[in-house]
Amino acid sequence: MHTYDLVVVGSANADLVVRVERRPGAGETVLGSDLATHAGGKGANQAVAAARLGAGTALLARVGRDAHGRLLADSLGEAGVDTSALLTGGAPTGVALITVDPDGNNSIVVAPGANARLTPEDVERAEGLLAAARVVSLQLEIPLDTVAAAVATAARNGTRVVLNPSPPVPLPAEVLAACDPLVVNEHEARFLLDLAGDPAADASSASPEQWAEALLATGPRSVVVTLGAAGAVLADATGAARVASPRVEAVDTTGAGDAFTAALAWRLGLGESLTEAVRLAVRVGAAAVTRPGAQESYPTLDEVAAR
Structure with missing residues (x-):
């Protein structure tokens, strides 16, 4: 029985x-x-986005005992996220410094703060939480050894793993092997392929479909490459395919990738195919860019359907 x-x-x-x-x-x-x-952070963003869509969602994270930590706890609670595993203390709450231009494009610098104090021991103590989930979703704004511990815990309990390697770093083979899917944007795809010495990392001579298939060969069970307004490409053992995104006027792209990943992970947990899940995820990501901010821009399922 899955609680989440x-x-x-x-x-x-x-x-x-x-x-x-x-x-x-x-x-x-x-x-x-x-x-x-x-309120932001890739983990909190994904949790809020999924809860807004109607998913039963919990977040394991760490914040500081400060005003920013209270802001996050309030935002998560208001969205319907279970915050019983939201830990406090160890350092000030993490901060992202974001500039947004008139086209809605952003540049971000993150000071990790308490995020860097989320430990493998924290994950071990929360094993029951991970075991109660259909899907565990991860990113790389927390220590890599903590991500690896969460992957191992999920695998031990038969829980599906979705990983967005952002910001990108070299990934252990056992982490890559558990990803189903590995979700990357164009920059992250080229970074990982360059590490692997794959010529598909050269954007001038390779298509996104080739990126996805080349990334699949590095070990994950499936791959999704997000392409912004151009939609997304997916690849698994059956081959690669592209899913178009609806056209919208972008106001702010901050957090749109997190909304995409949250929707994707939720629908995969409900038993949809990778293609079906990506079709909803591109619509959720497109809706998110039409409003400013990250968490406050995330749509409900009814709002997505209305578009």
């Missing part, structure tokens, strides 16, 4: 956002808008 559709193990940050006419170059100063503070 999705358990997310990952980061929780305060997003400090400034809108700019253009993002600064090296050594350059530009003036921006008033500072806006939002």
Whole structure:
């Protein structure tokens, strides 16, 4: 019996956002808008996005005993996320410094803070939580050894693993082997393929379908490459396919990838095929970019259907 559709193990940050006419170059100063503070972090974003869609969701993360930590706990609770595994202390809450240009594109620098103190021991103590989930979703804004511990715990309990390796780092073979799917954007795909010495890392001579198939050969059970407004490409043992995204006017792309991954993981946990799950995920990601912010931009399932 599964208590949760999705358990997310990952980061929780305060997003400090400034809108700019253009993002600064090296050594350059530009003036921006008033500072806006939002609840964010890839882990918390995924948990909120899934809960908004109707998934039974819990988050294992760590925040500081500070105002940003309270902001995150409140945001998660209001979205319907189970926060019983939200740990506090060890360092200040993580912070993401985000600039957003008029086209909705962003640049992000993350100060991990308490996220860096989420440990394998924390995961071990939460084994019952992971075992009660259909799917465990992970990212890389927490220590890699903690991610590896969560993957091992999920595998031990027969729980499906979805991993977005962001920010990208070299992944242990046992982590890659558990991913079903590995979810990457274009930058992350090229990074991992370059590590593997694969010529498909050269964007000028390889298609996204080739990226996906080349990444599949590195060990994961399935792969999804997100392409922004162009949709996504998926690959598994049956081959590669592309799913188009609906056309929308982008306001802010912050957190859109997290909304995509959350929707994908939820629907896979419900038993949908990878293609079916990606079809919903691209629609959820597209809806998320039409509103500013990360968590506050995430749609309900009814809002997605209305589009």
